[in-house]
Amino acid sequence: MNPPALRALIADSLILWGVAGRVDIADAGVRITAGDLVLHVTQARPEEAPMRWWLISEARRRPAASMLGLLRSLRYALNATGAEPARARVAAPS
Amino acid sequence: MIPVSVITGFLGSGKTTLLRSVLRDPAYAGSAVIVNEWGDIGLDHELLETSEENLLGLANGCLCCTTRGDLARTLIDLAARRRSGAVTYHRVLIETSGLADPAPILHTLLVDPTIAESHRVEAVVTVVDALLGSETIARHPEATQQAMLADRLLLSKTDLAPDTSALEAQLAELNPGAPILRAVQGAIPPDMLFASAARPEALRHWLDATVTPTARHSTGVETISILREDPIPGVVLPLFLEALAEHAGEKLLRMKGIIRVAEAPEKPAVLHGVRHVLHPIEWLEDWPSADRRSRLVLIGQGIPQWWPARLLEALEEEARA
Numbered sequence: 182m183n184p185p186a187l188r189a190l191i192a193d194s195l196i197l198w199g200v201a202g203r204v205d206i207a208d209a210g211v212r213i214t215a216g217d218l219v220l221h222v223t224q225a226r227p228e229e230a231p232m233r234w235w236l237i238s239e240a241r242r243r244p245a246a247s248m249l250g251l252l253r254s255l256r257y258a259l260n261a262t263g264a265e266p267a268r269a270r271v272a273a274p275s
Numbered sequence: 276m277i278p279v280s281v282i283t284g285f286l287g288s289g290k291t292t293l294l295r296s297v298l299r300d301p302a303y304a305g306s307a308v309i310v311n312e313w314g315d316i317g318l319d320h321e322l323l324e325t326s327e328e329n330l331l332g333l334a335n336g337c338l339c340c341t342t343r344g345d346l347a348r349t350l351i352d353l354a355a356r357r358r359s360g361a362v363t364y365h366r367v368l369i370e371t372s373g374l375a376d377p378a379p380i381l382h383t384l385l386v387d388p389t390i391a392e393s394h395r396v397e398a399v400v401t402v403v404d405a406l407l408g409s410e411t412i413a414r415h416p417e418a419t420q421q422a423m424l425a426d427r428l429l430l431s432k433t434d435l436a437p438d439t440s441a442l443e444a445q446l447a448e449l450n451p452g453a454p455i456l457r458a459v460q461g462a463i464p465p466d467m468l469f470a471s472a473a474r475p476e477a478l479r480h481w482l483d484a485t486v487t488p489t490a491r492h493s494t495g496v497e498t499i500s501i502l503r504e505d506p507i508p509g510v511v512l513p514l515f516l517e518a519l520a521e522h523a524g525e526k527l528l529r530m531k532g533i534i535r536v537a538e539a540p541e542k543p544a545v546l547h548g549v550r551h552v553l554h555p556i557e558w559l560e561d562w563p564s565a566d567r568r569s570r571l572v573l574i575g576q577g578i579p580q581w582w583p584a585r586l587l588e589a590l591e592e593e594a595r596a
Contacts, residue, residue: 182589190589193582197522233593248589249514252522 182248187211187222194252198261210235215259222251276395277354279367279384280469284402285411285418286373289431289461293402294370296461303465307353307364309346311372346380347387354393366469367394374417377401377424378528381549391555397471401425405436405457409445422446423528423574424549425453427468434459451498452531452572497576501584503569506537508594512544515587516553519573526578532571533563546571 182190184206191211192204202215210223221237225244232244234251238258245251284290294310297303346369356362371380377399384396401421404411408430411418422428428446430439443455456467512534519527530553532546545557573583 182592186585186588189581190585193579193585194522196579197526197577197582233596247514247593248586249518249521252518252586256522 182224184209184211190248191222191255194255195259198256198259200259200261202259213255213259218259220255220258222255277357277365277367277393278397278469278471279350279369279394280397281369281371281377281380281384281399282402283371283375283377283399283421283425284373284429284431285404285408285415285421288373288402288404288408288411290370290373290402293400293429293431293458293461293463294368296458296463297368297465297468300465303366303368303469305364307357307362307367309349309367309369311346311370311375347383347390350384350390350394366397368469376417376420378420378549381424385549385553395471398426398469399424400427400429400468401453402429402431403442403446405430405433405439405442408442412445412449419449420528422449422453425450428453428455429463429468430455430457431461432459433457450529450574497574497578497580499573499575499578499580499583501532501569501571501573501587503535503571503587506535506540507569507587507591509536509538511587511590511594512536512546512556514590516546516548518586518590519548519583520553523573523575523578523583527573527575529574530572532569533559534569534571535567540567543567 188204188206188211191213195202195204195213195215200215202213205212205214207221208223210221213220213222219239221235223235223237225232225235229244231246233247234245236243236245236251236254236258243254243258245254282290282294291310294308298306298308350367353362353364353367357364369380371377381396381399384390384394401424403418403422408418412422428450430442433439436442439457446453446455456463519530527548530546530548534544534546536542536544539558541562542558542560543562545559546553547557571583571587
């Protein structure tokens with residue numbers, strides 16, 4: 182996923198969550214600024230598989246194995262309320 | 276699986292009249308009927324001509340809020356009596372109160388494991404008064420919600436309102452995929468109302484009516500369409516649905532789709548959901564038309580137009596990496 186596509190998805194996610202913030206392309210990922218909080222999202226290197234993403238704040242680096250995990254971590258880091266962790270299952274056709 | 280259909284509509288729209296007419300049809304006469312009435316004294320159930328043991332009233336509260344637990348218990352109890360041979364019925368018809376939001380009712384039907392293992396939601400039919408419907412929708416959010424969640428919209432009292440074009444346009448904006456049917460005194464073949472909304476022809480109608488290249492905007496409700504030429508990897512579906520439920524949650528009013536899954540491209544997967552509750556995925560034996568693209572339609576409020584497509588694209592890219 183290239184940085185412009187990542188920026189677009191995360192910017193839309195902030196709108197969806199009702200978070201006032203700004204998303205800019207920075208280095209190999211994006212920088213998210215929401216109030217005093219600054220977060221970075223970067224793609225993991227191939228040798229870091231199965232991790233695909235890093236969410237980096239001043240305090241810690243949090244890995245995510247999928248975009249689903251990254252969005253969940255980002256929402257949590259932004260303290261955006263209302264998330265309902267869900268599980269969906271798809272059965273194979275018989 | 277016992278089919279369950281929900282008849283909803285605002286106060287005085289003609290739900291009970293419709294139900295009375297439906298129960299006169301021999302194929303539907305043996306239905307179990309659950310009537311929810313608002314108020315201390317239930318009257319509607321007195322007007323229904325059906326066997327006493329097949330008719331249950333849920334009074335003193337609205338089915339979508341205070342009596343949801345009663346609905347679950349009633350359905351479970353009915354099914355147990357059916358298994359024991361104490362009652363006989365082939366389907367369940369639920370008439371909501373006029374102020375009910377159908378979404379929590381569908382939620383109960385879909386997520387309660389005891390109900391879901393033996394019942395299948397077939398259709399939500401919303402009755403709209405042809406004479407007063409426009410004003411009711413404008414003034415009462417419950418009526419709007421009932422129209423938006425319908426699989427089929429039924430205009431009642433059309434003999435009193437010769438020109439329903441404005442109301443039909445209003446309904447089409449709220450729920451572009453639901454066919455608008457008409458009836459006087461509830462006279463309409465019940466199969467037109469209660470045939471499964473997941474049947475290929477019903478699904479095709481819904482998708483044909485709602486898949487547009489851009490979002491529609493009306494009264495804060497947006498229709499977001501996603502089209503995919505290429506098959507979607509199966510592993511993406513649960514991730515996408517989880518993300519939708521988790522992040523779009525209450526903003527997602529309705530979702531339907533037909534998906535060409537990479538691992539089984541000849542058997543389309545049908546997605547169907549209300550808010551954060553998703554029906555179990557159904558697999559069709561064949562495509563309902565020559566169009567074999569994946570098509571997904573989301574109706575919601577406050578969901579950025581491109582967010583679902585961008586999310587799906589990101590997940591597809593991960594799956595293919």
